[in-house]
Amino acid sequence: MLAGLKAISNGAASSAKLHLNFWNGWTGPDGVAMLDVIREFNRENPDIEVSMQRMDWDTYYNKLMVSAMSHRGPEVFVIHASSLPRMVRAGFVADVSDLYGSKFGINKSDFEPKVLAPVQYGSKTVGLPLDVHPQGLYCDVDLFKKAGLTNPDGTIRPPRTGEEFIRDIKATQEIAANGDHDVWGFCWTMWRFNFMSLAPQFNGRYFDQNGNPDLANPGNVAALSFMGDLMNRQKLIPTPESSTGWTGFRQKKVAMVLEGVYMVGDLKTLDDFHPAAASVPQIGPNPGTLADSHCLCLRADLTGKEREAAERFVAFLSQHSIAWAKAGQVPARISIRSSPEFEALPIQYAFSKEVPFVSFPPKTPLLFEMTQEIDLAVEKVLRGRATAKEALDVANQNFTQVVLRDRQENAR
Amino acid sequence: MRSFGSQRFTSYLFLAPYGLSFLVFIVAPILVALSLAFTQLDLTSRVPSHLVGLDNFSEALHDPYFGQAAVATLRFTILIVPSLIVLAFGLAIGLQAMSFGRNAVRGLIFLPGMFNVVVASLIWRWFYDGEFGLFNFLLKKVGLPHAPWLSDKSWAMPSIVAMSLWWGLGGATIILFAALQQVPTHLYEAAMLDGATSRGLFANITLPQVRPVLLFVVVTSTIGGFQLFGQSFILTSGGPERSTTGLVMLIYDTAFHKYRLGYASAISWLLFAMIAAFVLLQFFGLRRSVD
Numbered sequence: 004m005l006a007g008l009k010a011i012s013n014g015a016a017s018s019a020k021l022h023l024n025f026w027n028g029w030t031g032p033d034g035v036a037m038l039d040v041i042r043e044f045n046r047e048n049p050d051i052e053v054s055m056q057r058m059d060w061d062t063y064y065n066k067l068m069v070s071a072m073s074h075r076g077p078e079v080f081v082i083h084a085s086s087l088p089r090m091v092r093a094g095f096v097a098d099v100s101d102l103y104g105s106k107f108g109i110n111k112s113d114f115e116p117k118v119l120a121p122v123q124y125g126s127k128t129v130g131l132p133l134d135v136h137p138q139g140l141y142c143d144v145d146l147f148k149k150a151g152l153t154n155p156d157g158t159i160r161p162p163r164t165g166e167e168f169i170r171d172i173k174a175t176q177e178i179a180a181n182g183d184h185d186v187w188g189f190c191w192t193m194w195r196f197n198f199m200s201l202a203p204q205f206n207g208r209y210f211d212q213n214g215n216p217d218l219a220n221p222g223n224v225a226a227l228s229f230m231g232d233l234m235n236r237q238k239l240i241p242t243p244e245s246s247t248g249w250t251g252f253r254q255k256k257v258a259m260v261l262e263g264v265y266m267v268g269d270l271k272t273l274d275d276f277h278p279a280a281a282s283v284p285q286i287g288p289n290p291g292t293l294a295d296s297h298c299l300c301l302r303a304d305l306t307g308k309e310r311e312a313a314e315r316f317v318a319f320l321s322q323h324s325i326a327w328a329k330a331g332q333v334p335a336r337i338s339i340r341s342s343p344e345f346e347a348l349p350i351q352y353a354f355s356k357e358v359p360f361v362s363f364p365p366k367t368p369l370l371f372e373m374t375q376e377i378d379l380a381v382e383k384v385l386r387g388r389a390t391a392k393e394a395l396d397v398a399n400q401n402f403t404q405v406v407l408r409d410r411q412e413n414a415r
Numbered sequence: 416m417r418s419f420g421s422q423r424f425t426s427y428l429f430l431a432p433y434g435l436s437f438l439v440f441i442v443a444p445i446l447v448a449l450s451l452a453f454t455q456l457d458l459t460s461r462v463p464s465h466l467v468g469l470d471n472f473s474e475a476l477h478d479p480y481f482g483q484a485a486v487a488t489l490r491f492t493i494l495i496v497p498s499l500i501v502l503a504f505g506l507a508i509g510l511q512a513m514s515f516g517r518n519a520v521r522g523l524i525f526l527p528g529m530f531n532v533v534v535a536s537l538i539w540r541w542f543y544d545g546e547f548g549l550f551n552f553l554l555k556k557v558g559l560p561h562a563p564w565l566s567d568k569s570w571a572m573p574s575i576v577a578m579s580l581w582w583g584l585g586g587a588t589i590i591l592f593a594a595l596q597q598v599p600t601h602l603y604e605a606a607m608l609d610g611a612t613s614r615g616l617f618a619n620i621t622l623p624q625v626r627p628v629l630l631f632v633v634v635t636s637t638i639g640g641f642q643l644f645g646q647s648f649i650l651t652s653g654g655p656e657r658s659t660t661g662l663v664m665l666i667y668d669t670a671f672h673k674y675r676l677g678y679a680s681a682i683s684w685l686l687f688a689m690i691a692a693f694v695l696l697q698f699f700g701l702r703r704s705v706d
Contacts, residue, residue, distance in 0.1 A: 241546075
């Protein structure tokens with residue numbers, strides 16, 4: 004009877020718990036790391052129970068949009084900084100300005116202004132950046148050592164400038180007697196991300212000061228020309244027909260690639276692979292690279308206890324972002340990045356040095372349409388079917404049409 | 416009379432589950448899509464949805480990406496339908512002529528069709544891989560250069576067609592083989608007694624006898640061709656330079672990446688009109704020759 008009573012009382016306690024749904028697209032090892040953080044939260048907060056639902060990002064955004072529009076969305080969800088403008092315009096993301104301050108000990112000064120900028124909409128702050136994930140340079144330590152690109156202490160010496168980059172591509176490549184490359188020095192991976200990582204180095208931009216599309220500006224043209232030249236004129240990069248990218252890097256057939264910090268989890272699954280990371284070499288006049296953030300957001304119509312619980316959960320994730328960093332991320336908070344625990348993560352720490360000069364994608368609800376045009380332009384140039392200027396001019400014309408249509412529709 | 420009425424009621428009762436699901440899951444979405452096609456419904460727009468008349472259709476007809484996707488879809492359909500029919504018919508005749516091992520061969524031909532399109536496409540993505548793929552490995556073995564199976568505009572669509580043929584050939588072959596088996600043997604015997612050649616037998620007996628089934632295979636494969644999506648989504652993501660982006664992929668992008676549901680619905684109806692036009696053309700063309 005006592006056991007029965009205990010079961011009933013446990014059931015009552017469990018039903019008194021406030022249930023929160025947390026959706027995201029972390030389907031890889033990062034999601035497993037996040038589950039551990041959530042378990043810890045549930046243990047420390049017996050009055051709240053958080054359930055996490057993961058799905059691939061494409062499906063996730065569709066499901067999030069549809070559920071949110073019908074007011075059945077999750078209480079807490081993740082949105083990339085780059086996707087925020089579209090979701091904010093749809094009107095289902097809450098202002099979470101009150102998360103910052105003494106209530107949870109999260110100060111805005113603990114974030115670089117450029118990391119906070121994507122969540123700022125006038126006086127409103129619509130999310131809490133959990134991480135910054137910049138694009139950086141991955142190097143294969145064994146191939147670098149084989150090429151003699153080492154420091155006196157035995158560590159490898161990744162390229163820092165454009166000249167060093169070209170020199171190291173040539174030094175690390177291995178060409179067979181028949182002219183085939185056994186090892187390439189470098190290979191483009193995600194073309195769009197590679198382009199958007201280089202464009203800021205040449206003062207590239209996507210909109211002019213009046214908010215009109217400016218994809219064919221001289222900076223973007225220079226960055227794209229560099230990409231095309233490396234492949235088509237200098238022949239230092241495998242052509243698109245035999246592009247090995249990340250797969251080639253994993254198989255030790257490529258010595259260097261540009262990729263996001265989140266790929267470190269993938270490398271951990273490999274036996275006997277020794278990667279190192281560095282900032283994207285400075286090819287243009289400025290240092291720079293592309294970055295994005297996972298932002299923690301709340302449903303706009305949350306009130307009372309639900310809102311309080313959701314805020315508590317989001318603050319907990321932010322405070323425990325060192326656990327998240329171990330899964331292959333750079334924490335958004337400066338204080339966590341400067342902890343010895345984070346400095347002990349060599350790849351993540353190397354990527355974190357890029358944070359002061361990262362560029363986020365432009366704050367536009369039409370990012371998908373813009374990147375669609377950029378993808379086409381980059382593809383044309385890498386395949387040698389157009390010059391960078393020609394390809395970006397076409398991209399700009401097409402994107403301008405989209406922007407004009409959108410303005411017209413939203414002005415009604 | 417009462418018995419007839421009760422029988423009719425019972426038959427309606429049996430039909431009701433399917434009828435209801437047909438209304439809810441087929442008719443209602445069609446009606447919703449029809450109304451959406453005349454509406455501006457952008458989930459992320461500040462403006463509430465409103466009627467725009469034929470604006471969505473007019474926009475599609477002026478949209479270069481719609482034109483490009485329509486051309487890609489037509490190209491795929493024009494490449495796959497005749498090759499599928501010729502190959503499936505050839506295999507069906509071959510099966511018909513086999514005296515032993517027919518069932519095993521039939522099973523092998525049908526096997527690829529049992530894979531989900533995603534699985535089939537993933538297998539072929541590895542076959543086509545520029546650096547590590549099976550086909551380029553074989554080409555290298557015989558001293559030939561790598562082929563840009565999926566990375567060149569002129570190669571990508573034929574490569575998708577080849578994969579789709581491998582995947583879809585089994586079903587069409589089995590149907591045509593079944594039709595061939597239904598042709599009465601006495602027709603061949605009588606014609607042979609009259610001195611008919613094998614060519615004459617095929618043209619005057621086989622072809623006319625299986626023509627209704629052939630019409631079915633042509634119509635269904637044409638509809639399948641216009642609905643190209645899974646193969647290009649997995650193999651090429653619509654590239655290179657959008658050359659394998661079909662209309663269904665355009666609809667998917669418009670609805671689920673750009674959230675423009677009204678415009679996506681209008682494109683869907685234009686695709687429906689294209690399919691209907693082609694199918695009617697084939698139907699009347701082939702039916703006339705059947706008659």
